[in-house]
Amino acid sequence: MKPDERDSFSLAELVERFGGVVVGDPGTRISQVASLEAAGPDHLSFLTGAKFLKLLSSSHAGAVIVPENSRDATAIPRIVSSNPYAYYAKVAALLNQERVPAVGVHPQAVVHPGARVAASASVGPCAVVEEGASIGEAAIIGAGCFVGRSARIGSRTRLHPNVTVYHDCEIGSRVIIHSGAVIGADGFGMAMEAGKWLKIPQIGRVLVGDDVEIGANTTIDRGALDDTVIEECVKLDNQIQIGHNCRIGAYTAIAGCVGIAGSTRIGRYCRLGGSAMISGHLTIGDRVDISGGTLVAKSISKPGAYTAVFPMSPHEDWLKNASVVRHLHEMRDRIRALEEEIKNKERNQP
């Protein structure tokens, strides 16, 4: 926590910036955001649904953001907003401005003379920027990052420490890439000949749109022939693997540990739950939600939620039920046989 960085704002100042209506004392001053349980008198909290009303009644928050239908649910000074969670996001960002490293190339960074680094950019110690690469205005290249030959990093983009961007890849503006992510490694392509694998050169790139966020240790492979494309405002959690030649549509959010095999296209505004796995060469339409742990082996054109998860039980129960799964086909045949038998009996009865 960085108290030295924080300012305080009155509710009146907040609604001037972000809209909404104050109910209660508009002079109430706020210095930080907090959950309803943890909030103290100089904290702003938020209420997103009726199930939190109980917490609201016992909260010590100095102020709270409430939806319109809870305008009168508390005596705490409050901001009424149609989208309290988004409102909270904005106030939290205001009160917790990111600390950025000093502008300029650190003396222990290694920047090739044939690279272009904007004067307002920052390149950290032990970062390496290769020939022909370009680093945009106010971009931040963290310690230990690698930006390969002719790669481009857009303006105001931040690479946290130890990120790797391979040659020729292009990262948009205002992108955030967390530590350990690898952008542009070779896709997994090989041909079998005479019992041996031949490597297929991966000559495409990775193109990452503006306002994308990429989590820690996530990997996005470069294309085999064409490019791998992450459209604007895609949000990727940690440890995601995106294969070569995939295209991820704008505003899609993908949770941790998801794998997407090569040449699959995911639409816009999709949500993929943690550990979901999408096979290669599929097309998933817009506004498709995939539940956590689901393996998708077929294309999906219709918006909606899709699931494929074996339901959990105590291990002893699972053993009993799982043993039946290998006989489901036979069970269906037995049901059919019973149905036939009964039908035949009826027919034969006088």
Added chain:
Amino acid sequence: MKPDERDSFSLAELVERFGGVVVGDPGTRISQVASLEAAGPDHLSFLTGAKFLKLLSSSHAGAVIVPENSRDATAIPRIVSSNPYAYYAKVAALLNQERVPAVGVHPQAVVHPGARVAASASVGPCAVVEEGASIGEAAIIGAGCFVGRSARIGSRTRLHPNVTVYHDCEIGSRVIIHSGAVIGADGFGMAMEAGKWLKIPQIGRVLVGDDVEIGANTTIDRGALDDTVIEECVKLDNQIQIGHNCRIGAYTAIAGCVGIAGSTRIGRYCRLGGSAMISGHLTIGDRVDISGGTLVAKSISKPGAYTAVFPMSPHEDWLKNASVVRHLHEMRDRIRALEEEIKNKERNQP
């Protein structure tokens, strides 16, 4: 293997250090541990269960650690112990003392003048330690590591090369973190407003307790408002993802590739099998075992083993059985119908 580092010990010396009883020649000298199959005359092996008795009879081990009920199962000199595996762990540690780098800050490390590094600590080449960070007594910061602003690394903790610890995180004492791990990246939080994602600032920290081990490329996200907490002596394998605001109870062991979504609490002494996935906002009690590959979507309060895995078959058999899964509900209805029909017949029979 590092023969130059190894000493040799007699069985008598070992029981003096670690307890247990020698049967056979207490002067038998041991220079290394080995499996029953690979062991030679100067090796100590161990027997953990009856199923290894066969291997014992043909082993060339110089000595062996046996449980009490196998005291007389061999003529090989032996140490009788109530817990042969733990005994072996101790002897193995004695014979294979970790080589540690030289004390001090490497001339090619980059340590901010406002960081505190204990005189007995080691900071490797190309490691970066930022302002306000502190590195404890005898701690080892490997080559290429990044320790962010105001982060704290406890005494005797070892970060292997290329570990990233974000600002303000706190790592306890005697912690081991393997290469590529990322501690304290932003949690996956955003709010949707007018069709766009707004980032939720992640202002919590990661707190890692004493004696924790964290595997290679594992990621632990910082909290959104409160902290993410890994309690003492938790053991994490490689490539695990732990979301923001999780709490992992002491002594819990988690195998590779597990994902735990945000705000979930895992109890003490739990064991999570490889690739298990735990949804967010759940509470898993103490001493719960989750089988590998299991998706947990509900809280679990009762100790025991839980499983959710589709049983494997040859692909052709799987196709037949899986096709039935989509009709299970209908099958149950057909069984009910058959039961009704038979009951009705009985009623109608004279």
Added chain:
Amino acid sequence: MKPDERDSFSLAELVERFGGVVVGDPGTRISQVASLEAAGPDHLSFLTGAKFLKLLSSSHAGAVIVPENSRDATAIPRIVSSNPYAYYAKVAALLNQERVPAVGVHPQAVVHPGARVAASASVGPCAVVEEGASIGEAAIIGAGCFVGRSARIGSRTRLHPNVTVYHDCEIGSRVIIHSGAVIGADGFGMAMEAGKWLKIPQIGRVLVGDDVEIGANTTIDRGALDDTVIEECVKLDNQIQIGHNCRIGAYTAIAGCVGIAGSTRIGRYCRLGGSAMISGHLTIGDRVDISGGTLVAKSISKPGAYTAVFPMSPHEDWLKNASVVRHLHEMRDRIRALEEEIKNKERNQP
């Protein structure tokens, strides 16, 4: 894309190098490979199956590689080959020769005086090579890599930036390791004693054979007592976890996000689909294919394809069917009861 690097070749020159037969103008010049859709007049494309014949008819490719049975399927100049995909791999490699960094140790690399680096090798900036390590002829150690004490990197092997190889591990010749991979971290071994975990020292190594490729952020743990072995020409995609003491047989290809628990042996020429999970201490024979998302909990001796995946449905349908899974055992009993009842009735009928 690197036009400056590209040469052009006539079809006649290509068949002189790689075999096959030209049909049409052998003087047709080719400067790059491309897909049938994207190809222009100086591009070579390829046809791998009948389902692409439609694309062929509308392609603007200057030339195309076709299988023998499609020799006359087009008027485009063509090379007839028994294995068009492998042929394409070779031409692609010819036209897209990898750019390699300058030979020699970068002034900002940190190479211990007791390490051996071949004169033809390249060690990038901020790479660290420890005492006793050896780097083979024409090997490339990328920026920010770590090669631990006494590790060996074979000739013509390339470590992309930010790879970590722990002490004593041995990497063969012509191996490619992508960024973020960690070779030789400690296996996950500990013994419980009196409610506490004791670490088992991991004293084995990782041995990686010739011509192996290892994807970004993949982790391979060192052995506990014996070594972890990756045989020659194994191909590993990104984010794979291989536990201690595993052995992966030659020519086996493993897709992204797969986890293999400790002490498991995988045969030769196996293929493991994305996100598959293999339990520990198993033996999988040669030429076994595991479908994506499949958990393997038993050894497999017979070649063939194996699957264990819950079939996907719209979430509402899944809810209905999944609720039945927990009653499968009971359902089977009900079917049995119905069968008995009908049989009894028949017996009792006159």
